[in-house]
Amino acid sequence: RDLTGIEMAGREGVDFIALSFVHQAGDVSYLRDEMKKRNINAKIVSKIEAKKAIENLDSIIEASDAIMVARGDLGVELPIEEVSFYQKMMIRKSFERGIPVITATQMLESMMTAPYPTRAEISDIANAAYDLTDAVMLSGESAMGKYPIEAVKTMAKVVTYNEGLSHQDVRLGYEFRLDRQEQILCDAAYNLYHKGRDVIPFKGFIVFTQTGKTAQMLSRYRPHIPVYAFAPSFEVADSLTVHFGIHPFILPKNHERNAEITKEATAEIIAYLHGRGLVTKGDKLIMMHGDNWGVIGAASMIRIITV
Secondary structure (H helix, E strand, C coil), rough: CHHHHHHHHHHCCCCCCEEECCCHHHHHHHHHHHHHHHHCCCEEEEEEECCHHCHHHHHHHHHHHEEEEHHHHHHCCHHHHHHHHHHHHHHHHHHCCCCCEEECCCCCCHHHHCCCCCHHHHHHHHHHHHCCCCCCCCHHHHHHCCCHHHHHHHHHHHHHHHCCCCCCCCHHHHCCCCCCCCHHHHHHHHHHHHHHHCCCCCCEEEEEEECHHHHHHCCCCCCCCCCCEEECCHHHHHHHCCCEEEEEEECCCCCCCCCCCCCCHHHHHHHHHHHHCCCCCCCCEEEEEEEEEECCCCCCCCEEEEE
16 A cells, blocks of 8 residues: 555655655665655655664664654654654754654644633744744644644644744854764855855855755755755756745756856846845855756855846
């Protein structure tokens, strides 16, 4: 039945496939192998809802494209008083590795039957935002509740307000791995934004990304300006929607692989954003890209661009 479901997901062009009751990294690898046999390139979200998954969490995160803190079944598998601790641990570990993490289950449970949430539910959503989760998720509230639209609006309002409160450099409390070129470049780009923002009010980042990795690594710094990520395909752009602060786009023009990224090409991207009202004349942005189009892992340049 599961394999039939995977095939259906492939036919429908599903962007993310969630794997329930993951116990070990091998479960994720098995699913990925079955997807490859069927030429399915969706991202895998590992749902952490079993005690065994907590024991193997580091290797599961490494094998996954995203993590879901599935608190419902986790609260059955573990003593219920431990769930909050493991929620924070999962968010932290995923965040430090640049893997998106989704906090889910019963976030607005009372809105299944009531038009307004409890104060405790609002605090639950806000605390997930303070913990730096990439996303929060509704389940029954939007699937079968009486007030699905109100629940979504409530969640969005709470997250938007509370995510905007802190401008602290998140590196002060976390240990980011910097063992790849795009990670080091993102660290330097964030330094430029964070340390220079009192002098230059940057309006956003522009990232040219072949696989999404550079934009993904920049997202973990939680900048308070948009990350405009330009990808070569819908597949890559759609996979970035779960990451904090990324606004993904398809490159408006096809470029020959290994062709030089010219000033004219970057000007076209600026014009694209300007035409959509996302930037205005005089805005300054931080642009990141490699020397050539279509080269994986070759991001090497940081530039300050004025619209």
